[in-house]
Amino acid sequence: MSLLDDPGIDFDLTVPVVVIGGGACGLVAALSAHDQDAEVVVLERDPTPRGSTALSSGMITACGTELQKAAGITDDTPELFARDIQAKADGKADPDLLAAICAGSGLTIDWLVSAHDLDLVLVDGAPYPGHSRQRTHAPPTNSGSDLMAGLLRAVDKAGIDVITNATVDNLIVEGEHVRGVQIIRPDDSTERLGCGALILASSGFGGNPGMVADYLPDMAGSFYFGHVGNKGDAVRWGQALGAACKNMGSFQGHGSVATPHASTVSWALLNGGGILVNGMGKRFCDESLGASELAATVCQQGKNVWSIIDRRLHDGALRFPDFAALKQLGAIKSGATATDLAHACSLPVEAFEKTLADLQKSPALAAPYYAIRVTGALLQTQGGLAIDKKARTLRPDGVALPNLFAGGGAAQGISGTDGTGYLSCNGLLSAVTLGRIAGFEAAKQASGLPTPASATCNRTYRT
Numbered sequence: 315m316s317l318l319d320d321p322g323i324d325f326d327l328t329v330p331v332v333v334i335g336g337g338a339c340g341l342v343a344a345l346s347a348h349d350q351d352a353e354v355v356v357l358e359r360d361p362t363p364r365g366s367t368a369l370s371s372g373m374i375t376a377c378g379t380e381l382q383k384a385a386g387i388t389d390d391t392p393e394l395f396a397r398d399i400q401a402k403a404d405g406k407a408d409p410d411l412l413a414a415i416c417a418g419s420g421l422t423i424d425w426l427v428s429a430h431d432l433d434l435v436l437v438d439g440a441p442y443p444g445h446s447r448q449r450t451h452a453p454p455t456n457s458g459s460d461l462m463a464g465l466l467r468a469v470d471k472a473g474i475d476v477i478t479n480a481t482v483d484n485l486i487v488e489g490e491h492v493r494g495v496q497i498i499r500p501d502d503s504t505e506r507l508g509c510g511a512l513i514l515a516s517s518g519f520g521g522n523p524g525m526v527a528d529y530l531p532d533m534a535g536s537f538y539f540g541h542v543g544n545k546g547d548a549v550r551w552g553q554a555l556g557a558a559c560k561n562m563g564s565f566q567g568h569g570s571v572a573t574p575h576a577s578t579v580s581w582a583l584l585n586g587g588g589i590l591v592n593g594m595g596k597r598f599c600d601e602s603l604g605a606s607e608l609a610a611t612v613c614q615q616g617k618n619v620w621s622i623i624d625r626r627l628h629d630g631a632l633r634f635p636d637f638a639a640l641k642q643l644g645a646i647k648s649g650a651t652a653t654d655l656a657h658a659c660s661l662p663v664e665a666f667e668k669t670l671a672d673l674q675k676s677p678a679l680a681a682p683y684y685a686i687r688v689t690g691a692l693l694q695t696q697g698g699l700a701i702d703k704k705a706r707t708l709r710p711d712g713v714a715l716p717n718l719f720a721g722g723g724a725a726q727g728i729s730g731t732d733g734t735g736y737l738s739c740n741g742l743l744s745a746v747t748l749g750r751i752a753g754f755e756a757a758k759q760a761s762g763l764p765t766p767a768s769a770t771c772n773r774t775y776r777t
Contacts (some may be wrong), residue, residue, distance in 0.1 A: 317554050318496065318590055321488045328508030329353045330760035331753070333515055334482050334493060334548070337541075339722030339745040339752075340515035341465040342422070344474045346753025347513075352760060354474055354753075355507065360479040364462055366517050366541045366694060366723065367742065372461035373437065373452040374746055375688030375739040376419035380427070381436040381451060384398040390447040392416035393737025402444050412728050414703035415747045421572075422750045423451050430468035433460075435702040443585060450739055456634065462704050473557030480505075482530075485512070485551050488651030491680060491716045492555075508675070510760030511717045513752045518695035518723030520565075528699065532610040532733070539578065539691040548724035552699040555718065558710040560726035562697035566736040567609025569599075570621050571691040575645050576664055577636050578693075579686055580633040581605040583627050587677050590688070595656065595666035595671075606736040612690030620659055621686045622670075624679040640686065647685045651761070655683045694741050696727035705752035711724075719756050723750030 315373040333349045336358030347354040352732045356363075377390040383429075400407055411613040433459040436448040453460040456489040469476060477497070484496040486506065496507035521544040527534040549559060568581040569590070584590065584601040590608075592598050592615040612619055628646070631637040640646055649655025656666040673679060698705045699720045706714035707725075722745040750766050 317484045317486050317551070318484045319488065320486065321398055321493070323486050323493070323506065325494050325506045325508035328494065329355050330510040331355075331513065331756045332357065332507060333513045334495065334508035335362030335515035335517060335722070335724070336360070336476055336478070337367065337376050337515065337517060337722065337745070338465060338742060339366040340513070341469050342426070342746045342749030343513045343515055343721060343753035343756070344469055345472060346750045347757040348472050348474050349429070349463065350754060350757035350761070352371065352757035354757070357480045357482055357495065358476060358478045361478055363466060363478065364459070364541070365477060366544065367745070368459045369461045369539070369541060370458035370742065371452065371456050371517070372458040372671070372742070373450050373739045374396070374423065374742040375445065375449045376423040376451055377416060377447070377449050378420035379423045379436075379451065380391050381423070381434065382447075382449060385448070387447055390449055394446060395419070395449065398444055399728055399740065403735035404727065406730035406735065407627045407725065407728040410703050411701065411726070414482040414751065415728060415744060418747045418751060419743060422747045425750065426746070432464045432468060441603040444544050444737045448700060458539065472506050482547070485553065485555075490555055492718050492743050496567055498735065511756035513701070513717060513756050514548040514718065514720040514724040515553065515749065515752070516548045516724055517541060517544040517665045518698060519549055520544045520695050522546045526692065530565055530692070533565065533567065533613070533692045536609070536613045537571065537573070537689050537691040539565055539568065539576060539693050544695070544723060548571070548720065552707050552718065553721065556709050557707040557715060557718070558700040560697060561729070561731050563704065563732050564696035564727055564729045564735060565606070565692060566694040566696055566729065566741060567606045567690060567733050568693050569605050569608035569612040569690045570688045572640055572645050572686050573617070573689045575640060575643060576641055579618050579621055579640070579688055580631065580634065580637065583621065583623050583631055586627055587628055587679060588623040589673065589679070591620050591622055591661070591666065591669055593661070595661040595669055597669050609690040609692065609733060609735045612688070617689065619656045619688055620661070621688045622655075623684050625682055626680070628684045643772070645686055648682060651737065652683065658684050659687075694723060696729040696736060696741070698723060698725045698727070704755045705748050706755065717759060720750040721752045
């Protein structure tokens with residue numbers, strides 16, 4: 315991974331907008347640029363575009379949407395949304411960037427539904443903790459894979475080229491200006507694709523142990539429940555070009571990932587009355603602090619941590635596919651009494667019985683009981699390249715680089731400066747909203763370039 319600063323390099327093809335990364339941010343950016351009549355190409359290193367989005371629940375928070383209005387929620391505003399996010403982030407989210415994301419969130423959801431036939435619904439039930447209104451939108455299945463499938467259908471319908479098995483190893487630049495990219499194919503052949511503007515949407519650095527150790531020391535060595543391709547390339551390219559980084563210590567963690575099954579167990583079970591106990595059968599934290607806040611705490615307890623719930627919580631969770639799958643895999647232990655469950659989990663009986671007897675949460679857990687072995691995990695990094703409200707990457711002095719844009723995990727997030735500021739669904743909120751902004755702005759900037767014939771682009775690049 316490097317920069318090639320050579321103004322004499324020729325390209326196999328030049329298009330106005332190139333997007334690196336085929337996750338939610340990248341695909342939304344491509345749709346946005348395409349809607350501005352810009353020819354756009356998406357580069358994806360994997361055989362099938364999935365990214366971190368496919369590992370998620372596919373939930374996107376947004377305010378003022380038509381889906382909210384149809385549900386009778388007519389008083390959710392960007393200002394209210396921003397206050398909720400800042401309250402969780404301890405006031406440390408960039409206010410201008412946050413305002414732009416909140417203001418654009420509802421427009422982005424409405425545009426995806428009306429212009430690109432994305433199948434999204436407003437999630438039933440009470441708002442997620444920290445949100446003062448129900449503003450969570452998702453596919454009907456609450457599946458990130460289904461969100462990706464919907465975006466890929468939209469991209470295909472628009473005739474946008476998505477080049478898979480295409481690893482970008484170099485940016486080709488002239489000073490601070492990006493001229494194009496060099497791509498390596500599986501057979502080690504290389505191609506050079508020129509661009510008028512480049513959008514970095516290749517996610518964060520959670521899959522790079524060295525960068526995690528440098529920027530997130532409390533999570534170093536923890537289980538990484540994210541896309542293995544998140545190696546921090548976008549951050550390092552931007553830094554090499556002179557871009558600043560912000561909030562590099564911010565992350566989304568999760569304190570309840572089923573192990574060894576590598577499946578998140580909804581924190582709603584703990585908010586609803588469940589508890590976490592360690593290998594000594596003792597409750598060791600206040601679960602109401604949140605999934606991300608407690609990720610490091612859970613990791614520190616070792617490998618024998620259990621999420622304890624009762625039949626009410628267990629039966630209610632069976633409607634979620636991930637939980638039902640854990641049930642089928644035998645990951646959920648059960649016991650008619652505390653003693654039975656302690657034996658099933660190899661926990662000290664007397665200590666575990668006392669833990670349940672002392673439980674003061676409301677409503678209290680009632681027999682029969684269930685348990686899932688869990689660990690703490692790093693899901694997503696939330697820091698990245700410094701950007702402005704137009705998704706332009708910024709130098710340390712605040713001046714925008716000429717034609718480099720960033721969004722999603724490649725860019726600074728809105729979750730403050732550490733692992734305590736992540737509010738539910740902030741990741742996809744930033745990804746899709748900044749994707750739309752970046753695509754629009756990149757297309758506008760590159761609009762002066764001649765547009766190549768679509769047929770040539772399709773024959774050369776469509777996988």
